[in-house]
Amino acid sequence: MITYHDFEKIDIRVGTILEIDEFPKAKNPSYQLTIDFGPLGIKRSSAQITKLYSLEELKGKQVIAVVNFPIKQIANFFSECLVLGIVGNDKTVTLLQPERKVENGQRIT
Template sequence: MDRIAFDDFLKVDMRLGTITAVEPFPRARNASWKITVDLGPELGERRTSAQATNYTPEELTGMRVLCVVNFEPKNIAGFKSEVLLLGVPGEDGEISLLTASRPAAPGGRVY
């Protein structure tokens, strides 16, 4: 495992967001959703593509998720992905999105 300085960790801007919209993304190479995330008044809404198809749109909408918000935007099949949703492999091997365990406002920074 490579170690990094704490200052390097602080360069990664991770925030809590609320998923507000989920759309199919048929042009993506791998099964994916187009997702809109509300990151609070400072950052507003951002869009992303996520391979979280083990979740239904109904399960995702309203979910509070942790996101990296300061990566360069990425073009995925003609779609501008602006944030990265964070997740881990679940026991079944499917993605398990990371969330906050207690109420917190959208846009709250991870520290």
């Protein structure tokens, strides 16, 4: 079990996907995302969401991400945040999203 104080250390924010690119060098099929977190700035992330989402439908979509993990190198790419999703039994990832548009950078509590 973790305490509420432990949970408060995780900085989870909403952002809007600005750009999406294929990521052929990733071990598992992935996209490279560029996400606008408002006052926190622009961050990049690698996300294994290719099974359910096309490049075209992701642009402009809001996502929820952990923004205070250390940078993680994945192949030749540096991921600055962790986009959150639900992993199904078939390993497909469904993105977590706000149910309506909100301001980029707002904190999830």
